[in-house]
Amino acid sequence: MMSYPTEDMKGRYISWFWIIFNLGAVIGSLIPLGQNIHKVAGPVTDGTYVGFLVLTLIGAILALMLCDVDKVQREDGSKVIMMKNPSWITEFKGLFETITSAPWVVLLFPMFFASNTFYTYQSNDMNGSQFNTRTKALNNTLYWLAQIFGAVIVGYALDFAGARRSVRAKGSFVMLIVLTMAIWGGGYAWQKDQPTREETAEKDFVTVDWTDGGKKYVGPMFLYMFYGFYDAAWQTCIYWYMGALSNSGRKAANLAGFYKGIQSAGAAVFWRLDGLKKPFDTMFGATWGLLGGALLIAAPVIWMKIQDTVPLEQDLKFSDETVADVAGAQGVAGQAQPEAVGAKETAKEVV
Template sequence: MSSDNDIATCDPIKASPPSEEVDVSPPKYSWYHGVFFNATVVGISAFAAPGLWNAMNSVGAGGQQTPYLVMAGNAILFAVMTLTCLTGSMMANRFGLRNSLVVGTVGYVIYSAALYTNNRYGTEWFIYLGSAVCGLSAGIFWATEGTIMLSYPEPEKRGRYLAYWLSYRNSGSILGGIINLAFNYRGRTTGKLDWRTYIVFVVLQCLGPISSLLLTPPEKVVRRNGSRVQLSDRISDLEELKALTRVLFRRDFLLIIPYFVYVTWELPYISAYLSLYFSVRSRALASLVSAISQVATTLAFGAFLDWTGVSLNKRARYGYIVMMILIGGCWIWGVIIQNEYTHHKPALDWDDGGFGRGWALYIFWQINFSLTYNFGFWLIGFLAREPKEIVRYMSIARAAESAGQCISSGISSTSSPLISALGVSFALWGIAVIPAYFVVRQVGVIHIGPEKSTPDSHENDKGLERS
């Protein structure tokens, strides 16, 4: 049996070929070492950490009265995350996925505690410190959770498992929405959440590190079909850095970088939008309804991406096209509403006339975010040429997301008109949509995933340039 040190040096990614020394008999399936159990572990960790973090931010600016201080803190958080996400593959290579997942959940608790002290006592310095610590921790978590959810499941079940995992993350927002609404249902005007809300969040987020300890190391995972997660030996940090750089400068990955920058770019803007124009209780209701909507649409989208009745290439292209048309339509809707709100500066409660148009738009924005998030992970699973590249792709993609959200949070931390922030988000969607499609249309043709690839198949990469 491997020691803990041996486990820490394993990475979820390249199978050793059978030899006389290797037992090639079919491994015995155990629920504790199965994909579903480990997806549940990652899901609970995601529920407790980023899920509840999203719940606090889905009420607008962490539940504070104005968005500016929290957005400044979030800009620091995502600036730090940009760096720590890039080191995600090196962390997993050196310390293993389980240890990385545990460390990755700790910073979220400190961030929530900072929001509590600011809400109740007006403490500002802790917001900046808590944001920085959360950035250090969350960058590792972001890269690790995605790597596990792309490496552990069978390729043909990846879409459903991604949706299952993201449902836990969104369930954090559902519970958070219930908590927000329970403590703040009397808040008919704009303002900040009840301070008791944050105590519940801090306690629940302590589940993250505990849950993460239950993760099965990749070399012990056995899928229902008897196959194992592919592994590879640990390499030096310098070699890992060189491999990371090679992935970064591949043409197909450069084409989808704008997509990953866009994925989280809109979140600071829509958070500021909700906090400035809607009452406390309508914001709490929005956090609950948006989370439920995200769970339903993500599960449906994941089922479509795994639907074998349609070819893989068509699923990729059709799913991407419909998703991007929906997003573009919502941005046009947003221009109309935001222009109106910029001039009239409403403070809308749920029984006010005209409340539904702007409030429903926020729900659709959150659904759009969830769909792009899910599709981006699914796409990465097919771009990787070998299993070990999954964590590298994930690290760079999450760094791009963090960089985008850092800049967007910085913009939203100022008092500049929100119509400007909307315009930048809309423009970035326009920049991202075409280049990413050049890669999406090759899914199932050139990009077939590491578990189906052969060394010769990568000679076909030149076909992307000819097509």
Template structure:
């Protein structure tokens, strides 16, 4: 009997050790920067991705281009205004609460689209656009601080690629849902009610997923260093931090790139609504998402984090690739654009272009490369920002400015589209802004060093770009000891 009892005790102890070991492994993985990047990607997958899917159907699936343009103009105007303070608010509230508040705005907007489709309530869609603008600024500032500030420098391109691929996968799946539903319902021009219901269910899953995000001081990198010593700043620190950021000329040099990064969406969405029927719009949205996924992963893994090149050279390579693709893709688009106007239906016997039509193939390929290019362009923008600093609080402010200027560009482009500006003019405006941004990005990339560590004390960062000696983290210590070592030295490995 004693031997049996001892055997059971030993078995119990082994089971407890195994259970504890698995728990520790899961917790260790959960606290890594890439795990947090994936969680943020899933949150955006289920919220922003669903929003993008429905808006990519052309006029938000409403078949009312003017109303969609007004709503989007209000949305991006509010987004722009909120972006200048959203980084500071994120630093005060923390990324988890910022993400949670941001996701609720997307649920409200898709619900407003559903309400308009069912009841024709135009004012509510415009109101929801304004609320979403403020909420989205919070979400994207939190996203920026995590994507750019949590990973090691050598992994920042991959972090963006993984995030963008997951986020765009949400748009891809949403577009497939819309495509399946609308093909079943027939060749209608407006999106069906069941499409909005499906989107809303997925969005509420994203609201829940935002609660899984960890505060920065609980995230541990692969070398055992911590991301940040505090979870939040104070109001006066935010004013000082924004003042320091705005003294850096590189912020202003990147503004044209920020402004042009989403400017083309209004034009591309308007062409989608003007030329194609509802199932084909959904197919185009699916191709767009596929292009964005592939483009982000290719740019992040094989260009911006290419180990064989120094960091500045990787930036130059990324800029060269994006510049070349911009010239090629938009030249092809121009050759197509000069063949039609906003009166496409009248000029083609009152019918939209369908994916079964013989002349559709090249248009689908174009929409794929539109978003392949846009993903590369966005990757370069994020990478350029993250190369100026590694402090998550500074990068949250930078992300807020990025989204503010980006949204100002979007508001302007949707306003331009709302007054029925000729599509050729919108095409040329989008293309010109992108080309203008590239020389200024080159000037910023010239300042990039192999590392940009930022020393901090009590959460107040020094000026951007100051070089400090890389903190030494004792190897061979356990995770807890390594974290304590970094905290004691008051340094952040970036």
């Protein structure tokens, strides 16, 4: 989704991925909702886990049907920039080159780290502790549905043809700041009045049911949906930022590798904090503070390093391919390609 599309379609490719990705989550949350719709306490049924296993197996089989990257050709005739003969050594070298060639990319790492940390507070400390079994399932369904809407809105906005890509990058950054302050500010207004972790652990604690309505349920329900929308906006923007830094499949894969590794590290830290029974207010504050701080640190990259386009010769530095390999029959810009492209010719000369 970062290296296959042309530069003007990356936002919608990410959007489509996020829609499909979260459609799986919607189905996954509908299963326990349907099976536990009359259940207000206790764990979900065994059938819930069987359903998850079946879906996972189907996904694994479908993955075998993916088209090989070297057979992918874009509408303009160009091909995906990749490594012809990748190995463990070239992949580790690629990770090292990603950092050494553009050391400022580390400023995005806090955003990577924060990108899954909010799940802990949202799923365990809010939804898991305050609501009963069937209401938690309903909340999850609405959460993932909100992600789909968020992906559509943000993904297509990032491809808005009426503004240069560098302008769209700045606009998306401002949007993330506004959403972080508005949605998590609303979360603070709700969280400060909620029972503590110790109170929710008491046997006589009464969890919220969707029939409670009004301020007790409807308000938190919409807040939880906005959390889902926020997640989609955050993740879609990060993928788009990485895709805007390069059109090379190899470099995009390296950036995605850093992203998923650092993202998982952040999630592990916050799940551990939750396992240590840190107060709900602490978990909320740490999450909100990390998100805000990550945006400030990433600002120079988003504001100054995202270009309106990435030159082909810049991307080819990260692969063993030549212009002839990726330009395709139609040429890079839809122009006729020279009959013979020598290895010494630069991308600029060919384009």
